[in-house]
Amino acid sequence: MAHADDHVHAHDHARPDLPGWSLLRLSAAARMGLAAIVVALVWAATLAVIA
Secondary structure, rough: OOOHHHHHHOOOOOOOOOOOOOHHHOOOHHHHHHHHHHHHHHHHHHHHOOO
């Protein structure tokens, strides 16, 4: 196959090369902890508006 190299893709969507913080680099436990904090903040804001 002479044209097999035409199908090689140089980009990667899962790991961006840009430095910085990313949710993709967190473990599953860290993502669950972050989600729990966000949920707690939303509940606190909701109760603050109701009270």
